[in-house]
Amino acid sequence: MSEHKIICAGFGGQGVMSMGRLVAYTGMLNGREVSWLPSYGPEMRGGTANCHVIVSDHPVGSPIIHRDATAVIAMNLPSMRKFEAELVPGGLLVINRSLIDATPDRDDVTVVPVRANEIATEVGNARAANMVMLGAYLGITRLFPLSAVGEALGKVFGPKKAQFLPVNEEALARGAALAGQPVG
Amino acid sequence: MTSGGRIAILCGHYGTGKSECSIALARTLPAPVTLIDLDVVNPYFRSREARAVLEADGIAVIGNSLGIDTGVDLPAIPGSIVPALRDQQRRVVIDLGGDPVGARAIRQFRPRIPTEDTDLLYVVNAFRQGNRDSDTTVASIREIEQSVGLKCTGLINNSHLLGETTVDHVMSGDRLCREVFDATGLPVVWVAARPPVLDACRDAALQPAGMPLPVTGVLRQDWMDSRR
Amino acid sequence: MPMVFEKTRGLTDRETHYCPGCTHGIIHRLVAEVLEEMELLDATIGVAPVGCSVLAYDYFNCDMHEAAHGRAPAVATGIKRVHPDLTVFAYQGDGDLASIGTAEIVHAAHRGEKITVIFVNNAIYGMTGGQMAPTTLIGQKTTTSPYGREQSHAGNPIRISEMLATIDGATFIERTSVHNPQSVRKTKAAIREAFTVQQKGLGFSMVEVLSTCPTNWGMPPVEALEWLEANMIPYYPLGRFRSPGVDRTSAAEV
């Protein structure tokens, strides 16, 4: 049974919610069962945000991820500290090296550091760091082909933001390309 | 004479037993009799609830203008009160709401009430807080007199503890009523109690002041008398 | 010979339950007559309150809703939004409108809800047995102000028309009385004006009618009318507070 349980976390404004929605949307468009559950309330308003995304071959049971995340995508340090404990042994911890200097406490998971902010700036949109992170995650897990994500991107962002599509697609690709590189 | 007025208005604190006394009095007086329930304060234990029993005895009952005796807390005082007050052949018993403010409902009919032919009877229950001694009872009488706009003409000793009432309770009330008489000159016109208690008074050769008024307890007796 | 009195089609044949001398009957008739004369009766929905006029739904000869205590303006809002082309009125007493339902009346006015409210102010709770109302006068004795209303304890009586007149959405606000034939005629004119404002879609309209309660005031009907004139009118001045194009916050004689 293939089930991906992903926690996306970071500051408000880093695009963690839309990153999660993009994964869920892509999953749905590709015939998978999905759920997307945001944090809401003061936590969200106070600056940090996270969402739980499940992509499965079977109907999703609980939409909540509790100590069984297959991946955590952490955009900042508080997010890594808070959510690394949710990973299963052997899980994937994608961290934004641009903002996270520290090393994780977990030594039983695969850590993928990504200089997401720098790469995003290089592709021409500093706000695309989330897409770089997602690209890295997809490059490793091969959950979906990048083309499928690109298709979903159009739907999530809508025609109004069509001009950002190429930048986002490039950010995704740059992130995915990192997957072939050595970890550390 | 205090018992001779064509119109008898019963007043007093709520819970003293005005409604039961009004019903008992309506059944004691010579026909034709109309019982007017002017209690706009208490939603339960209104004399109008005894309509069926009273009408079977040939007593006319005026409750509210809706013709419904329970389930309504509207004052809904009917205009038919006026002709009843005017009918010279008819005895009228008026059951007033408790306390001075409740008694106020009759004020609107004050011009229709002939003072010389009307008794305002104050019901005393020595076991209610408002009648705990002579001073409070007299004060309560004065308040109600002011509210109704009539002078009190007599007392009804209705001292009781529902089903637990004994001759001792009646006699406690009698002592209180005599003190009130000393203070005000108001005579005890009726002594009201359930027939067995009145009989026990007679058998013990006790003579509480007032004419005996047998109260049978017709209001919601199903559950009121469960302990008897 | 001209007909001097004819029963209006605006009322049903049901005999009202009101006490002798109660002015609810007069006010019912005025509302009904206006609706009939304006040919609105068949396209009107009324809302009855909780209070002595709780049974108003049996007396008005049009579609009616019974509302919870104080909620008539909200219920009327729901109705009016569904039937914007029909005439919707609420009939409320002082406990209902000026106490428990202040939020509902203020916001119906504030939204400029196109409804007409007939507000009957008799300075006492009639239904529940003569308790103090927010409009009970200073010194007035009720079952819950047995020593007379005291300002330091219960505040001053609330003047609803003056308060609502400060709200922009309240297009028409007038206070009238029914203590003599002349004031009854003025009340009818005000009710007609209020319904006209609604007909024209100009906004919220309310007529506050000073009224008597012989039973709970404890006085004969004629004396009650005199009491109203002598005690209520000085505190609750009659007049028009707002009308289309005019906004004032003090009474003006009409």
Next chain:
Amino acid sequence: MEKVLMKGNEAVGAAAIRGGCRYFFGYPITPQNELPEYMSRELPKVGGVFLQAESEIAAINMVYGAAGSGARVMTSSSSPGIALKQEGISYIAGAELPCVIVNMMRGGPGLGGIQPGQSDYFQATRGGGNGDYRHIVYAPASVQETVDIMTEAFDVADQYRIPVLVLGDGMIGQMMEPVEFRDPPTRELPEKDWITDGTAGRRAPNIINSLYLAPQDLEDHNRRLDAKHRLITERETRWESFRCDDAEIVFVSYGTASRIVRNAVEMLREQGVRAGLIRPITLWPWPQAAFDALGPSVRALMAVEMSMGQMIDDVKISAAGRWPVGFYGRSGGMVPDQHAIAEAAVAMLETATQEVR
């Protein structure tokens, strides 16, 4: 129809409009704000009316007025707001008006918190309003099920002239899942000849009312309502039994909690413990039949709720002493964990075994 990914609260709005809802009266409260926001945006497009009331009390009374006037109307709120609506709900039930009410539950009592909860079970099924009334309570467990129920809810309300409560929680309201909008089964709906829409001089006035002056009339009215409630129980009770056939322990859980329990069932099955789940979809009417259908393999029941234990009362009534009834619950916005649920179940089975020995 194509699947779309929707947040629960928005999906409720979309389904309501699809179900014929044209009037919405509400007041903001977290975690259901996306619903009124959606309605304020979408209702005007279909000729409907969204109105933000001054309070929850006013909102439910606007619903009362609109429902009596023949509209398909709804309101929504979250726990403390629903508490305020109870007065109006009682009046609506008393006057037999159709409407739909959504409660996206949060933690309580009092102001509580904004995280998901299921502690309004008593409020929903017993009613905080006065009187002998009932209303239908649906407790969907997914966004798709919420959508299906919402689309049908207005028909159900019209069919029986009764308020319908859709009981979700913050989780259902906030989560996104793929949904498909489908037409509900066709129901035969009675003509609305009782509404107030002006007599037009053609009929006697209609009166919307819940006041009965004579006690006998009120008792008769209550007997009629009771007969209607029995009919609804007979026809509209819904539940799901999951892997109950050979189960030794059967969980009872609804809404969000039931999804976690379903995971626990799978987990226990992998460990060789035969677990099952009864998931009431209607909390009122309550699925007594689901319990009566349990086989001899069952040794214990366990209620799992996001509360300190409310639904468990109904589980015990349904068990009627046939099985011991255990409980696992989290409260205050804490969400149960499938591992802890499974552990509690194993512990309970051990106790039950010892008692048998």
